[in-house]
Amino acid sequence: MHRHIGKRTVLSVATLLALAAGAAQAQQNDPLYRYQWHLMNYGQSVLGDTKPVSSVDLGIDDLHDYNIRGKGVVIGVLDDGLEIDHPDLAANVVPNGSKNFFVTATRGEHDTGPNSFGQDGHGTAVSGIIGAVGWNGIGVRGVAPAAKLRGFNFLVTTFFLDLGPFGSFSRNDQATDANIRYAWWDGAESKDVQVSNNSWGGMGPWPDAFSENQIAAFERPMSATRNGLGMIYVKAAGNDFNSVNKDQGAVKCNADTKLRNVGCMQAFLDPRNNLFNVMTIAAVNAAGRRASYSTPGAALWVSGLGGESGVQRQVLLDQGIAPERIDQVLGPEAFDPAIVTTDLAGCAIGLNTNGLGLNRLDSSRSAIDASCNYTGAMNGTSAATPTVSGVVALMLQANPKLTYRDVKYILATTARRVHPDQPAATAADGTVLVPGWTRNAAGYFFSNWYGYGLVDATAAVTRANNFKSLAALVDSGWQRSAAQPAAIGNAAAPARLSIPVAGIRRVESVQIGLTTDYAVAAPPVNQTSSPLPLSVTLVSPQGTRSVVVPASMAVASGGAAFTLDLAASNAFLDEDATGNWTLEVADIPLAAGAASAGNLTSFKLRVLGR
Incomplete structure (x- = not known):
């Protein structure tokens, strides 16, 4: 079921005829389409100094030509706004259908253009990846170019500003639970939304408190949307493999964590990434590998395409930037392709302005497109997430009756296993901290870098077309271990409950x-974070092991006891849950035979399936 990059799922004639009444011939082209390697990648030259590896794309193939374009699907974009009159978006924006959380004397309720500072093009870039208008003679094309867009600009500045290898910057002045609830299920504008794109996140270098009541307060109304079918919530994992989220001020990732390659932060640290209704998305670059920034973890579901930074060295040199300065500031991945998408219109604001240009698309001096209405430098899990949202729209056009669980299941079981030789992350003594790909007892491969792999649009749509919905959800509820606390030993003698x-x-x-x-x-x-000495592994009754909390991830605890209210593992898809689930907690730095430094005092578990 899981295919390596380069292998394709090809639609049969019968399937194509079932999905569409007939092919629509493109009357006009999208001039920047050739640079959109995430849609169609044959190894062509794009923006960036390296070429993408052929077939590292979403597997759209012939879907668009056969009118599988997301028609009839409404997607909500929770971000810093979307430019509702952008020339390449306006035709797909629901008229008077967006929510402006920053109503002012000059900006109305439905004007979700950039936030009150007018500088952030993040939401407009995200929206273009999903639903830029196709075949209109200008610009780019969305993954779902016929889908409808509603904007929810609940961020005062970019909550998740993607800086690729430089980490991320966060600010969440209006990212309140009330605004999230409004956009996710409670607001008038959210009632017909089928797919919710969330290219934002919030996490720190220590687990947040998140109670069982809070979990239920989100999951119950989320499940009731779409008349009980459930809205599909697609959410960014984060951009903190090499850094600690910048909203933590002076906290920095420690050198040991970087050396071990486990990832400075983990996806579970944002509690909403662990909700059952949410698909948490990792990012893959144009070489078919984990994007340099992509936050890992057992809470991942699948991967989208986020690219790297799309910088072209010659463009920087032509602007007088010294070569040594370029090498000092930028890592090698910066010159790999990013995602080409819409930007705030004009050259005064947005990601593409008349300032410093990163590639040949930038500025009004561009010979490719001088409008500055587009950018070739969008990246991050913020970019990967809308690629998945767009694929979901194609699936829902093919089969509008799919539940949120159906969509999750189809995407996981049709994903492509990229980077099959992914190495394990190890400690200095060779102890495996996080494995590469693990095959579970049901035969599915899972990775803490990729989830179940890179989404495959053609395979997903093919399966969605005649998919028989999953049986009713069975929820074990929260179950608790009745055993006494267990001493935490080293890797050979972990605490077990x-x-x-x-x-x-x-x-x-x-x-x-x-x-x-x-x-x-x-x-x-003189250090603001340290490597966590504890490893937390969940073992299924069938023997599948999932590292939920890896030793060596960066923490800034101030001496507190390690407690975790909520973390998800998605590594056990389709396994039989019957039997004992075991939690192992080990102190990795302890030498053999050393005394325990503490105890695993409680363990709770909730299994969801059928």
């Missing part, structure tokens, strides 16, 4: 929580 589960024959997702009295040491003087 188990919980029996019955009545679920096919797992879809697992959520856990735990407490310890293990006090994680505060970072050393």
Whole structure:
């Protein structure tokens, strides 16, 4: 079921005829389409100094030609706004259908153009990846070029500003639970939204408190949307593989964490990434590998295409930037292709202005497109997420009756296993901290870098067309271990607590929580984070092991005992849940035979499936 890059799912004539009444011949072209390697990649030259690896794309293939373009699907974009009158978006924006959380004397309720500072083009770039108008003679094409867009500009500045290898910057003045609820299910403008794109996130270098009541307060109304079918919530994992989220001020990722290659932060640290209704999305670059910034973790579901930075060295040199300065500031991945999409119109604001140009598309001096209405430098899981949202729109056009669980299942079971030789992350003594790809007991491959792999649009639409919906959801509820606390030893002697589960024959997702009295040491003087010494692994009754919390991830704890209210693992798809689920907590730095520094005091588990 999982294919390597280069292998295709080809639609049969019968399937094509079933999906569309007939092919629409393109009357006009989109001039920048050739640079959109994420849509169609044959190894062509694009923006950036390296070429994409052929076939590293979404597998759209002939879908658009056969009118599978997201028609009839409404997508909500939660971001810093979308430019509703952008020339390449306006025809797909629902008239008077967006929510402006920053109504002013000059900006109306439905004007979701850029936020009050007028500088951020993030939401407009995201919207173009999803639903830029196709075949209109200008610009770019969306993954779902016939889908309708509603904007929800609940961010005062970019909550997740993607800086690729430089990390991310966050600010969430208006990213309140009330505004999220409004856009996710409660607001008038959200009632007909079928897909919710969330290219934002919030996490710090220590697990947040998130109660069972909070989980239920989100998941119950989310499941009730679309008349009980459930809206499809697609959310960015984060951009903190090499950095700590910048909203944490002076906190920086420590050198040991970077050396171990486990990722400075983990996707579970944003509690909403662990909700059952949410698909958390990682980013793949144009070489078919984890994008340099993409936040890893067991909470991932699948990957989209986020690219790197799209910088062209000669363009910088032509602007008088010294070569040594370029090499000092930029890593090699900066010159790999980014995503080409819409930008705020004009050259005064947005990602593409008449300032410093990163590639041949930038500025009014561009011979490719002088309008500055587009950018070739969009990246991050913020870019990968809308590629998945667009694919979901294609699936819902093919089969509008799909539930949110159906969509998740189809995407996971049709994803392409990129980077099949992904290496394990190891400690100095060779102890495996996080494995590469792991095959679960049901035969599916899962990776903490990629989830179930890169989405494949043609395979997903083919399966969606005649998909028989999954059986009714079975929820084990929160179950708790009745055993006494267990001493935390080294990797050979971890603390273990188990919980029996019955009545679920096919797992879809697992959520856990735990407490310890293990006090994680505060970072050393002159350091703002330290490598976590604890490893948390969940073992299924069938023997599949999933690293939920890897040792060596960056933490800034101040000496607190390690406690985790909520983390998800999606590594057990379709396994039989019957039997004992075991949590293992190990102190990786402890030498063999060393005394425990603490205890695993409680363990809770919730299994969802059918």
